[in-house]
Amino acid sequence: MLGYIRVEDFLIRTKGEVIGRLVTDAKDRVYRRAYQWQDEGSTLVVQRSDGKGDAVRIAKTVPLTEALIAFFGLYSGDGAKGSEDTNKPGIIVPTISFSQKEPNLVRFAVDHFRKLCPGDIRFTFSLGEDSAYFMAGDGAELLQEYYISQGLPGTPDTQPLISCRQELNDKDREYMAEVRPDVTGANEDYLAFYYTHKAAMEAILTEVKRQDLSNAGVLLRESDRVTASLRRPFKKGARQPGGTSRSDEIHVGGLNGFGELFLKVLHEIEDSIVRDSTTSASGLVEWIGIPSQSGQILDIKQFFTSNTYGYIARQRPNWLADDIVYLRGQWPRSGETTLHKQIRVDPLWCYTSGLYLAEGTTDKAKLFRMFSEAPGSMGLSFTSSEGTSIELMLRTLHKLFPIAECLKAWKVKVGSQYFPELVVTGLKQGVSMLRGGNSGDGKLRTMEISLAIREWALAVADEPLTQISLLRQHYSDRFSHVEPTGSGVARIDFWCSSTLCRWYFPLLMYTVFGEIVADPIQGFY
Amino acid sequence: MPSHIFIPGLNLLSVKLVPSHLLYLNEWHEEAIQKADNGDVSTSICLQGAFIELALSGHLTHDWMGILDEYLTDDESAPIAYSEKYGQRLYGFRDQAKQSTILSIHTRWWIENIQKGTPSVEHDKYAALLMPRKLMNGLIYDHDVSETIIRHRMKTELTMSLAYSLEIIGAADRLNDELKMQVIASLVDSKKCPPTGYMSTEYFRLQALRILDAVDHFPIGIEESIDACATDLEVGYCDFSMVDKRDAYMGTVKRTARDKPIHSPLTACHVIALTEAIGEALARDRINKRLDEYSRHMEKQPMDIPSFQMRDVPIPFGTDRTPIEVLCAAHHIRRNLET
DSSP: OOEEEEHHHHHHHTTTEEEEEEEETTEEEEEEEEEEEEEETTEEEEEETTSOSOOEEEESEEEEOHHHHHHHHHHHHHBOOOEEOTTSTTBEEOOOEEEOOOHHHHHHHHHHHHHHSOSSOEEEEEEEEEGGGGGSHHHHHHHHHHHHHTTOSSOOOOOOHHHHOSSOOHHHHHHHHOOOTTOOSOHHHHHHHHHHHHHHHHHHHHHHHHHHHHHTTOOOOTTOEEEEEEEOTTSSSOOSTTOOOOEEEEEEESOTTOHHHHHHHHHHHHHHHHHTOSBOTTSSEEESSOGGGOSOEEEHHHHHHHOTTSOBTTBOOEEEEEOSSEEEEEOTTSOEEEEESEEEOOHHHHHHHHHHHHHBOSOHHHHHHTTTSOOOSOOOEEEESOHHHHHHHHHHHHHHSOHHHHOOEEEEEEEGGGHHHHHHHHHTTTOOOOOOSTTSOSOOSOHHHHHHHHHHHHHHHHTTOSSOOHHHHHHGGGEEEEEEESSSSOEEEEEOOGGGHHHHHHHHHHHHHTTTOSOHHHHOO | OOOBTTBTTOOGGGOOOOHHHHHHHHHHHHHHHHHHHTTOOBHHHHHHHHHHHHHHHSSOOSOHHHHHHHHSBOTTSOBOSBOHHHHTTSTTOHHHHOOOOHHHHHHHHHHHHHHHOGGGSOHHHHHHHHGGGBOTTSOBOOTTTOOOOGGGSOHHHHHHHHHHHHHHHHHTTOOOHHHHHHHHHHHTOTTTSOOOOOHHHHHHHHHHHHHTTOGGGSOSOHHHHHHHTTTTOSSSOOSSOGGGOBOTTTOOBOOOTTOOOOOOHHHHHHHHHHGGGOOOHHHHHHHHHHHHHHHHHHHHSTTOOOOEESTTOOSEESOOOOHHHHHHHHHHHHHHHHO
16 A cells, blocks of 8 residues: 545545646646535545535545556546536536456456445446448448347348438438548448448447456446447548447446546646655645655566566566676567666556556557467557656656666657648748658658657657656657657657567556456456 | 749848848858758758858858758769758668658759859759659659658648649750640649648649649639638638648548647748739738738737647647748748838
């Protein structure tokens, strides 16, 4: 246990008012909420002071275990932060929901929501998919099997739109007017497919999700629901029939009105870790000591020699050297790696373990299977539009690896929405923008633009800190390029040597799941 | 007059520079030549260095041809965009940095014209470097450097490369009727070069058509695009309209509520050139009036040359001031004085 969330003390001190600032996806917004609360022994029942929303039960003082800190890291990456009030621009109304597909992580998140708020909370598990998925390939087969199971000979023909959708709504009309240069065929036909098979497709998706949850050991309570969220064909992500654009959401019910306080906890945890401060700015979070000096010490050699999490494909690493400062080790069929001899499982390590599980680009399924079977090629890379996240991940890697070996190179990914800005950046220097790769998503070939955006990235990395960032301090010369990509705000993406993965990932998994899964070879779905 | 196709209307020998412009340009130039002498240079730096010298001194004071020969020419004597040392500014980019682009060819050709005088330049030598880049589709662009399919290429790149190439090919007297017909057909083909609403794209389209003596084929309705590029701006024009941003794949409108357009002196120069293609007198007057207001604004705030930012994050996303932008700002100030 590394600290506490002092809920009662905080509410008394602020007279129930929660206020904070949120910067995500390059949007700077504020949130504010006044609360009332009732004392019920060791717990409080917290509700909006206007009486609206749910009455939420939470401990007066919540112990911050390694796993709970990791949960907040996970939520920081995958959790919803809220939506903007259309009548009040810049004001965010937080909602608590969570985007995650990996079943073990879903179970982990659900368990921690229930631990944190032990009252009447309920979950709606939603599987979203583009209906184009059902037009060909695996999706079409699933559709056919479904209809056969319903007593039909196969998938029935798509009805004319006028038959299956007699009156179009605003979203239908908007869809009909959209032009998709990459998609052949008529929107009317696609919309007809959507409405002809909507019920069948939703039933299939619901069953897929229900099965995933069951396999992961998520126990559904009576109040929990499993639903499908079906999108019109090619609306998002899927670019050809059979293409997938799956998105999994967990909506947490029973926490209506609690989002501001939840976000405040998250921000105070992160901020106190960034500043390495024993107490967060408003006192909501209090660590047992200076964060970087709190937490158990892990002996790296011992961990990979005897811990149940110290395996990859049921094998352990070989040790090549063990001097005063560093170890040198090597996994079978991998390269030599230099490591620090010890790490401290401090709040930073725990928080970024969850954050990496959410935001890291490694295939999550491999992280859960790697203990028992060869994971194949794995990569360690991380993407974020926020300087804080980049800094915290680099600090974490510095705890385990020598500085020079932590980061191989970094780039800036820029979504197509901002290509015109890139073009103008080039024009200001008299050059046009030349893209790389057949579809233009390779390395930008125009150096002037890449170099200009590099300055933006370094400033973003520095911006939330009182000192210069690790990115600028150690890796400013490892900026590789700008990469034009499909969508999204500009974000920093760094990657490490693949040999580091095999050391970092077992430690990360131990931090998050060590308390609840004793044997990772057997314990994960 | 020493002028460049990139900055229409700007006479580099008669730019009115205010003290803040002079300070900026001198500092930029000093740093550029120091690095260039050390082999850390690109053709865009050479070009801007040459612009500055013409504006400040009336002639080239630095041996840019020597720099181009020494650092920006490949083993086959073709101009390249980046020196080996400049290529090291990006990590792991050294191999890709060695690229002979249309811009690098044009820059070398233009500087040689300035330094030696047009009659002394072997235009045919440069045209010979460009002709192999002409594709069956009637366009001329850097497909060897960037293999990106035409639909995903930046439209400004397409028309700019074409205008630059045609200028040289024309100087070499190699613009025959067949080539003209093929290029004009592509420039008016809405699949290859659709009307974009980007000021730079349309400006270079107009320039290309002018070189081809086919301005009459310029798409109608440019005034609507120009007006759209003024949306949400107190003064001047942005190169594009924020509200018209669309997803390249899905065709859907992008969320741009938090994105802020910026005015650019360079874009205003492109708009001035585009006003010639406006058929409607009222629209032309309206746009000229806004351009006049912009000139007055630049006179009051000569260094007001902003950069973009990523939504709410108050950090410059890309470049703000550059020698090109400052010289364009000076051009607008001169326009104001003349009117």
